[in-house]
Amino acid sequence: MTTTPAEPDMEGLQEAFDATIARNDRIEPRDWMPDAYRRTLVRQIAQHAHSEIIGMQPEGAWIGRAPSLRRKAILLAKVQDEAGHGLYLYSACETLGVSRAELTELLLAGRQKYSSIFNYPTLSYADVGTIGWLVDGAAICNQVPLCRTSYGPYGRAMIRICKEESFHQRQGYELLMTMMRGTDAQREMVQESVDRFWWPSLMMFGPPDAQSTNTERSMAWGVKRNSNDELRQKFVDMTVPQAEALGVTLPDPELRWNEERGHYDFGEPDWDEFAAVIRGDGPCNAQRLAHRRAAHEDGAWVREAATAFAERSAGEAAR
């Protein structure tokens, strides 16, 4: 802790903070910040970090079954990237005074969330491509604005992550494109996968603006830069031409170009389903957490051994 004056000038600190936000400058770890801002950031960054780590599971399940050695290498490298993203984000969160171990405990206790999309199962190899195309695509729409987020370490982590995510999205799309040029069975596999992932992908942007409890304040603080509905629209507009080029149908009868708005109109996701998944009642919520918990618990003895070894080595070095 840095020493603070006996009576800190709270008003002055708040003014300096507000001025930094107003100038679109970055808040850095040593700057004063309101507690609520800190809490909001921890919640959002941790949720994002957990999403990367939990997100390793649905795709990781297919590494062993990847149908070509090249695809196996691509998939393994991608899932490894997600572990790397988790690392950067946990590090960004640690600058706010919360350790990775604490955050992991909060995740395992169900007190912090991760992206709802990872509570859906991966059922065919096409899902690897669909996740790259739609899920990473949606993540990019969400995350590119975060490169300009007001908290410095988070924004800088996001710049690296976005670069890699867009690489993953291209790889996913390329897999689907290749499969579409393959056999009828492969084309059916791609369509079936897109049918399952389309609506959950739209839900990744969160509830409609009218129901989003956190959006307004996060936007005022420059933590968040666009509303859920704006980003959802952007994703749909970006994705429809890609689906056409791919030759798949997006499973929404209401989807059509609206000349007047200059955007695609689209149907309403099933928000009851979204609420259920968020509540913990999706198809894979329990499975994902159990997998993460097992890895964490199975590794406890290794982490303890590493700590004991490091302490002993440090002790010997000191003598």
Next chain:
Amino acid sequence: MSDDHGSVFDGLIDGDLGGDSSQWAFGTGFEDPLAGVDTTVPAGTDPAELAAYCLMLGDDALIMSQRLAEWCSRAPDLEEDIALANIALDLLGQARLLLARAAAADPGAVPVLPEGSPVPAEDALAFFREAGAFRNVRLAEVPNGDFAHAVVRLLLFSVARLALLERLRGSADAVLAAVAGKGVKEVAYHRDWAGRWFLTLAQGTEESRRRLVTALDALWPLLDELVTAHPVEVSVARAGAGVDPASLRGEVDAVLDQVLAVSGVDRPDRPPLAGVAGRTGRHGTHTEAFGLLLAEMQVVARAHPNGRW
């Protein structure tokens, strides 16, 4: 392609990896791993034997990689998850080159697929061979255990493979020499990683030491196969294209003795794991677990023999 996201893990993992992106995402960015490489079989080497030899080294790498990749999302911490994936990727890259080399040396070694199948030779070899045609040592295929098991397996494997690759750099076969030249740097890192964890677990806690010794006892009988010569290895070595693994025994023993001594762990007194009528992994005689490993690895590819991926 892989370069623009290749330096991501700089500073996150030990410096050994440096900024060479090809070391961790190797083989993700191109279709034909041997494009532009001279694949003429050197004079005096039998092409079928060279292919069989490449399958031995390639299958070792492929099956190790398959087991290592099972750790993905299951490692004790994120850093180890990333390191294990790195090692699996390196070995997968080596496997692709070696399988492609086997196919180029002897197209007759490649399983025949339906006419018009777009499946490349390396994938035909990986996904359409039966268990008996795989030439990997059994050490590579036994099921995963705890983290100590992963560390010990990788230590035994990488000590032997590094000794082999160092000599294989002088192979009369230009492809094998190139694979070895690249592989030496990779496997040196694998050996280092395994060696450091071996020491850490040996001197960490009572539990970690107990688990390490248990894993070492269980895996030690599988070490012998790595330094025992199959007739193909002897023949290809005699032609100057390969390395006789029996000639590595002294070096492998010395390196392992060093690691054991520093860690304060006794060398296990366990005989080599028996084969079946003298046949082991190099002959295509495997463990019961191997069929299950292949069932998982091959299931999607086999369902789509005309598939494009």
